Amino acid sequence: MVDRELSPEDRELLDVLRDALAEADPVPEVLLEAARASFTWRTVDAELAELVADTAVASSAVRGPDAPRLLTFTAGPTTLVVEVGTTGAQRRLLGQIVRPRRAEVEVRHSGGTLNVVADDLGRFRVETVPAGPLSLSCRFPDAGEPPVVTSWVTV
Amino acid sequence: MGDRTTAELVRAAAGGDQSAWDEIVERYSGLVWAVARGHRLAHADAADVYQTTWLRLVEHLDRVREPDHLGGWLSQTARHECLRLLRLRGRELPDEDVALGRDSGDTHHGEPTSPGPEAAMLAHEERAAVVAAFTRLSARCQALLRLLAADPAPSYAEVSAALDMPVGSIGPTRGRCLLHLRRLLDRTAGDSVERNGRRSSWLTES
Numbered sequence: 001m002v003d004r005e006l007s008p009e010d011r012e013l014l015d016v017l018r019d020a021l022a023e024a025d026p027v028p029e030v031l032l033e034a035a036r037a038s039f040t041w042r043t044v045d046a047e048l049a050e051l052v053a054d055t056a057v058a059s060s061a062v063r064g065p066d067a068p069r070l071l072t073f074t075a076g077p078t079t080l081v082v083e084v085g086t087t088g089a090q091r092r093l094l095g096q097i098v099r100p101r102r103a104e105v106e107v108r109h110s111g112g113t114l115n116v117v118a119d120d121l122g123r124f125r126v127e128t129v130p131a132g133p134l135s136l137s138c139r140f141p142d143a144g145e146p147p148v149v150t151s152w153v154t155v
Numbered sequence: 156m157g158d159r160t161t162a163e164l165v166r167a168a169a170g171g172d173q174s175a176w177d178e179i180v181e182r183y184s185g186l187v188w189a190v191a192r193g194h195r196l197a198h199a200d201a202a203d204v205y206q207t208t209w210l211r212l213v214e215h216l217d218r219v220r221e222p223d224h225l226g227g228w229l230s231q232t233a234r235h236e237c238l239r240l241l242r243l244r245g246r247e248l249p250d251e252d253v254a255l256g257r258d259s260g261d262t263h264h265g266e267p268t269s270p271g272p273e274a275a276m277l278a279h280e281e282r283a284a285v286v287a288a289f290t291r292l293s294a295r296c297q298a299l300l301r302l303l304a305a306d307p308a309p310s311y312a313e314v315s316a317a318l319d320m321p322v323g324s325i326g327p328t329r330g331r332c333l334l335h336l337r338r339l340l341d342r343t344a345g346d347s348v349e350r351n352g353r354r355s356s357w358l359t360e361s
Contacts, residue, residue: 014333069243
């Protein structure tokens with residue numbers, strides 16, 4: 001606990017601040033509920049594709065401010081590149097699976113899921129998905145190949 | 156409840172135990188929210204960071220290497236997601252977006268019940284004064300004090316992970332921030348002394 005070395009006066013002030021912030025800015029109940037419910041997104045059979053690159057956090061000097069955002073996920077030999085376009089509170093996704101191959105893509109967002117198909121060249125497109133947390137799950141036609149699910153990221 | 160260690164909860168949740176997950180959320184919700192709200196993000200962005208952080212944990216439950224350091228993992232994950240959104244938003248945010256409570260959309264200032272209405276009102280005013288003074292602190296102080304005031308209080312390691320601040324400078328920085336907060340409160344105390352004819356106990360000079 002961080003309370004060591006605190007003077008009684010500091011401890012009291014921090015206690016008042018704790019009550020004050022709990023009253024003024026509590027964790028919204030709807031978010032608490034969403035956090036509990038997020039457990040239902042648990043996947044046990046899929047391989048996790050970690051986010052390895054995000055142009056939003058790369059040096060902005062390299063890319064213009066209006067360049068689309070590119071997210072890159074990898075799981076073993078599979079790479080997934082997603083371009084994110086913004087229209088207000090909606091996002092448009094253009095995806096590319098490498099090595100290119102067909103896949104059923106499930107788009108998971110805070111409001112639910114959408115399903116699209118990646119073509120033979122591994123390309124897919126999602127016209128509109130709400131801003132917020134996003135994750136993609138890809139299932140491949142080869143039954144022996146495990147599905148890939150991406151790490152969640154805010155878009 | 157509350158007698159399972161964090162490591163036990165993580166293992167149980169990784170095995171599919173929803174009640175263990177709920178307990179993890181209860182235990183660290185305040186910390187994750189404090190990190191998100193301490194980064195000068197608009198309320199909606201802080202909400203996204205909070206949600207994304209928990210979703211990340213769902214996926215990483217069986218990959219968290221040191222379950223006992225879960226708080227640090229959550230703090231760091233939330234912080235990185237905050238930095239991502241700050242970059243995405245071009246970093247500059249009007250101060251009013253950061254103002255406390257005002258934009259939370261679900262304020263439920265129910266009447267406090269336990270003490271008499273007068274005492275409760277006074278307590279409410281005291282807390283409002285503390286929040287007003289708090290919002291005038293530097294961003295760094297706000298982020299740190301918000302974390303230290305999270306319930307339950309985080310460990311030094313968790314605070315360090317959330318703010319990317321060396322453990323050794325947490326104590327001294329906390330001291331300076333609390334001193335500054337107390338001075339801001341003392342400055343406004345003159346008014347309340349005349350209005351209320353009393354000085355609040357937390358204004359005591361140390």
